[in-house]
Amino acid sequence: MTTTKITLSLPTTLVERLKALVPPRKRSAFVAEALRERLEMEETLAVLEETAGILSAEDYPYWDTDEDIDRWLREFRASWTIPDFSEA
Structure with missing residues (x-):
């Protein structure tokens, strides 16, 4: 990884x-x-703000309540199958 030297001014107490x-x-x-983590957080928040409201309640009525979401997840996951490799 290449690096670049920069000069920053920071509060004295933070440096201490x-x-x-x-x-x-x-x-x-x-x-x-620390900077990488903060930048990732800021980028994630920007994406969340950009996509907020993209899913409407009318289009996804089965996500109205926590119980509805749990039920939907159980039903969705019940369709998953695990391949049986024991006879391969």
């Missing part, structure tokens, strides 16, 4: 907490992982 918790040669990886 980082130094107290993470060894010096591990801090870049720690910050990179």
Whole structure:
């Protein structure tokens, strides 16, 4: 993986907490992982906002309540079959 060196300005208290918790040669990886996780969360939230309301209650009446969803899932999963490889 290639890396790029950048300069960031962070609150002093945040840097102090980082130094107290993470060894010096591990801090870049720690910050990179935290940033990656946050970016994934933000991207996921953007997709959720973009797709909110795409399924209408009128089109999926069997998802009205938690009980309806549980019933639908049980019925849907009951149609699944497990192949029998014992006689292969």
